[in-house]
Amino acid sequence: MKRLARLLAIAAGALLAFTVQAQAPRSGGELVFPVPSEPPSYDGHREETFGLIHPFAPFYNTLLRVDPFDKGGTKPAPSLAESWTVSQDGKTYTFKLRQGVKFHDGSEMTSKDVKASYDKIIFPPAGVGSTRKGQYAVVEKVEAPDPATVVFRLKQTSGSFIASLLSPYNFIYKADILAKDMNWYEKNIMGTGPFTFVEHVKGSHVLGKKNPNYWDKGKPYLDGFRAVFMRESAAQVAAIRGERAQIQFRGFTPKDRDNLKAALGDKITVQESPWDCILLVTINHDKKPFDDKRVRRALTLALDRHEGSKALSQIAIVKAVAGVQVPGTPFATPPAELNKLAGYWTDAEKSRAEAKRLLKEAGVADGFSFTFKNRGIPMPYEPLGVWMIDQWRRVGLNVRQEVIEPAGYFGVIRKGDYEVAMDFQCGYIVEPDLDMYKFLSVDRNPANYGRYKDPVLDDLYDKQSRATSVEERKQLIRTFEKRLLEEEAHYLMTLQWNRIVPHSSKVRGWTITPSHYLNNTLDTVWLAQ
Amino acid sequence: MAYYILKRLLAMIPTLLGVAVLIFVLLRIVPGDVVEARYLGQGSQFQSQELMDLERKKLGLDQPLWTQFTTWMAGLARLDFGLSMWTGSPITEEIKLRFALSLQLAIMASIFAQLLAIPLGILAALKQDTWVDYAVRVFSIAGLAMPSFWLGILMILTMLIVFKWVPPMVFTPLWVNPWENLAQLIWPALAVGYRYSAVGTRMMRSAMLEVLREDYIRTARAKGLWLKLILARHALKNAILPVLTVMSLEFAFLLGGLVVTEQVFNLNGLGMLFVEAIARRDYTLTQALVMLVATFFLIVNFVVDIAYAWLDPRIRYR
Numbered sequence: 001m002k003r004l005a006r007l008l009a010i011a012a013g014a015l016l017a018f019t020v021q022a023q024a025p026r027s028g029g030e031l032v033f034p035v036p037s038e039p040p041s042y043d044g045h046r047e048e049t050f051g052l053i054h055p056f057a058p059f060y061n062t063l064l065r066v067d068p069f070d071k072g073g074t075k076p077a078p079s080l081a082e083s084w085t086v087s088q089d090g091k092t093y094t095f096k097l098r099q100g101v102k103f104h105d106g107s108e109m110t111s112k113d114v115k116a117s118y119d120k121i122i123f124p125p126a127g128v129g130s131t132r133k134g135q136y137a138v139v140e141k142v143e144a145p146d147p148a149t150v151v152f153r154l155k156q157t158s159g160s161f162i163a164s165l166l167s168p169y170n171f172i173y174k175a176d177i178l179a180k181d182m183n184w185y186e187k188n189i190m191g192t193g194p195f196t197f198v199e200h201v202k203g204s205h206v207l208g209k210k211n212p213n214y215w216d217k218g219k220p221y222l223d224g225f226r227a228v229f230m231r232e233s234a235a236q237v238a239a240i241r242g243e244r245a246q247i248q249f250r251g252f253t254p255k256d257r258d259n260l261k262a263a264l265g266d267k268i269t270v271q272e273s274p275w276d277c278i279l280l281v282t283i284n285h286d287k288k289p290f291d292d293k294r295v296r297r298a299l300t301l302a303l304d305r306h307e308g309s310k311a312l313s314q315i316a317i318v319k320a321v322a323g324v325q326v327p328g329t330p331f332a333t334p335p336a337e338l339n340k341l342a343g344y345w346t347d348a349e350k351s352r353a354e355a356k357r358l359l360k361e362a363g364v365a366d367g368f369s370f371t372f373k374n375r376g377i378p379m380p381y382e383p384l385g386v387w388m389i390d391q392w393r394r395v396g397l398n399v400r401q402e403v404i405e406p407a408g409y410f411g412v413i414r415k416g417d418y419e420v421a422m423d424f425q426c427g428y429i430v431e432p433d434l435d436m437y438k439f440l441s442v443d444r445n446p447a448n449y450g451r452y453k454d455p456v457l458d459d460l461y462d463k464q465s466r467a468t469s470v471e472e473r474k475q476l477i478r479t480f481e482k483r484l485l486e487e488e489a490h491y492l493m494t495l496q497w498n499r500i501v502p503h504s505s506k507v508r509g510w511t512i513t514p515s516h517y518l519n520n521t522l523d524t525v526w527l528a529q
Numbered sequence: 530m531a532y533y534i535l536k537r538l539l540a541m542i543p544t545l546l547g548v549a550v551l552i553f554v555l556l557r558i559v560p561g562d563v564v565e566a567r568y569l570g571q572g573s574q575f576q577s578q579e580l581m582d583l584e585r586k587k588l589g590l591d592q593p594l595w596t597q598f599t600t601w602m603a604g605l606a607r608l609d610f611g612l613s614m615w616t617g618s619p620i621t622e623e624i625k626l627r628f629a630l631s632l633q634l635a636i637m638a639s640i641f642a643q644l645l646a647i648p649l650g651i652l653a654a655l656k657q658d659t660w661v662d663y664a665v666r667v668f669s670i671a672g673l674a675m676p677s678f679w680l681g682i683l684m685i686l687t688m689l690i691v692f693k694w695v696p697p698m699v700f701t702p703l704w705v706n707p708w709e710n711l712a713q714l715i716w717p718a719l720a721v722g723y724r725y726s727a728v729g730t731r732m733m734r735s736a737m738l739e740v741l742r743e744d745y746i747r748t749a750r751a752k753g754l755w756l757k758l759i760l761a762r763h764a765l766k767n768a769i770l771p772v773l774t775v776m777s778l779e780f781a782f783l784l785g786g787l788v789v790t791e792q793v794f795n796l797n798g799l800g801m802l803f804v805e806a807i808a809r810r811d812y813t814l815t816q817a818l819v820m821l822v823a824t825f826f827l828i829v830n831f832v833v834d835i836a837y838a839w840l841d842p843r844i845r846y847r
Binding site for chain 1: 559560561562565566567568569570571573575576577578580583584615616617618623626627682685688689693694695697698699700792793794795797801802805808809810
């Protein structure tokens with residue numbers, strides 16, 4: 001009996017050892033992935049597209065990063081900074097930098113480089129563009145007291161400051177290069193990342209090879225990567241299906257997922273996550289009758305989001321019914337509570353009856369016509385647009401859709417040349433300060449296309465941003481959400497995007513997050529045999 | 530002849546000027562510009578008017594339209610296309626990168642099309658109203674009815690489902706790896722060439738039918754000349770003129786017009802560059818591409834006209 005037990009223990013141990021060995025990262029191989037967009041320049045401080053992140057993030061490091069294995073995509077992890085501390089008053093953040101980190105040209109990375117990079121982002125000199133300057137309005141100055149320490153001094157406390165440092169765009173550049181030419185990084189690449197730059201053939205591909213001197217010893221696992229620019233989603237799917245590529249990091253449609261799974265079976269692994277992107281409906285408060293909150297509320301009440309979610313998630317990249325935060329994330333309103341808001345009720349008939357009553361009360365006649373402007377992008381603008389028009393017709397509104405070509409779309413909306421239109425928000429991290437900034441009064445944020453001013457909403461935003469306890473912040477966010485989506489109905493939420501990444505089962509060490517801007521450094525990714 | 534050539538060359542200048550004015554004005558009428566396309570479409574919560582103004586200033590978009598136009602024209606006169614507003618790279622570099630692929634594809638599609646169109650057209654004319662003629666007509670009408678990109682999608686799906694294989698994703702020049710190069714380009718060349726051949730086949734058939742009814746063909750036949758000789762020496766030379774015109778214009782079109790086919794096969798060619806330039810409101814690049822294609826059309830037309838005189842000695846230019 002004892003012998004049997006011992007044999008079983010040995011077998012179990014061997015099995016465990018085998019499993020561990022089977023899961024141990026394997027070095028070698030080239031990761032090939034299509035990228036649906038190509039960036040105008042290589043400068044992360046200037047660009048906003050994921051087309052920059054997917055092929056170029058592997059050449060750089062940031063000060064902090066989101067933990068590459070955190071599916072929620074919010075947990076801060078060290079990168080070039082080994083550790084950090086926050087002062088008692090919450091206004092000074094001190095970062096200790098990793099020692100022995102080298103740029104690809106062999107020079108040492110020090111606090112001088114971090115300071116120069118952040119100075120470029122936060123305080124760009126005249127003539128230098130920084131897309132994210134506004135995001136760091138709270139920063140008073142950046143200091144480098146010694147080569148291994150960086151200090152950020154804030155004007156006031158900020159609940160989202162650490163999250164803002166997780167931006168995958170904040171590449172650390174070399175100070176000496178920036179001192180000579182602030183725009184050098186627009187056309188050149190030189191970082192501390194796990195891969196070194198080999199070539200970029202415009203319109204075609206980017207090649208990177210393993211950085212043998214990478215500071216994180218043993219990484220990266222891949223010998224290199226090849227990012228191939230492909231606009232057409234059918235071509236991307238064909239590349240995965242034909243096993244020419246292993247993964248496309250942005251995401252595919254439910255139909256593409258099903259087709260790939262049906263064709264390749266176990267050779268395909270599917271990762272899904274709520275996506276930190278959402279289509280919103282912006283309502284022009286300067287146009288009658290949309291200046292009347294009863295009309296705006298009727299528009300939201302008309303949408304049966306719960307049924308819409310069931311139907312649309314079969315054909316489009318949308319799924320969850322959402323408030324101002326991605327469902328399931330720390331500050332998101334739980335569904336039971338969210339369903340109490342007008343427009344989120346589970347009884348669609350009750351909602352529609354209320355919508356009709358409000359329209360009548362506001363003097364809007366049955367059959368009232370208006371134009372809904374939509375952006376000329378098929379997925380998911382087209383199915384959501386069609387769905388909403390159908391929903392509004394059910395409460396007696398006659399809606400005409402006008403589709404505008406993507407490049408000119410936001411110019412038209414920004415000028416206020418619309419009644420009701422589709423708007424879009426996408427973030428690199430789920431963080432209330434970032435996600436709710438969009439809804440501030442137009443004099444605080446020009447990206448508020450509804451053109452309203454709401455000091456109460458602004459005040460709630462500021463209070464939640466400075467809140468010191470999580471519970472207090474949650475309550476303030478709920479109040480903000482109720483005012484935005486129900487009481488004033490300034491904006492309408494459609495459905496949260498759903499990110500679907502079907503990839504070759506050989507791809508390991510990559511975890512999906514709610515943002516397609518995250519987790520593209522590729523240092524943890526490896527290819528199984 | 531020399532006078533005619535000079536006259537035709539000089540006539541190209543006002544034509545190109547007209548194209549330049551048209552494209553310049555049309556691009557400015559369409560809503561949006563490169564700065565909006567770059568900074569407003571990404572769903573970002575933060576927007577900076579200051580940054581957008583700075584970018585417009587850098588690109589010269591804050592200048593009056595007349596100044597923008599004259600600056601562009603002055604550059605064109607020096608054969609300087611300027612910089613792409615999207616990438617900031619020289620436009621000649623952007624075009625050069627894609628030109629080899631587009632040219633090779635156009636040549637391959639043309640060769641395939643002509644190899645099909647000329648014999649099939651002659652055959653259909655010779656066997657008029659027989660099953661051969663009907664078969665050729667059905668084949669060519671199918672080619673006309675089927676968009677080449679759709680045929681391309683069918684090809685890719687067939688290769689995927691039957692052979693579990695797709696063409697390479699990245700262009701390799703012919704001289705670097707001929708096999709890899711052909712493995713990528715043969716499929717779009719077939720898809721495009723088939724449609725292109727359909728036009729040629731129908732044109733060849735009708736031109737040949739007309740020529741075959743001419744008295745000099747009847748005389749040649751009555752003399753007992755060998756049919757192949759009649760076709761090659763007398764009929765083909767006369768029937769090929771309209772076919773040459775159509776095929777040449779198709780060739781010019783292939784250089785910049787294979788927009789969807791290039792997308793389907795993920796080819797980094799001029800057609801794709803064209804679409805992206807328009808979608809990004811890259812005025813300078815779009816303008817340069819339009820001028821390039823217009824110039825190409827004019828040159829092809831000009832060469833065809835000269836070839837007419839060479840093929841048909843009755844034609845004289847003054």
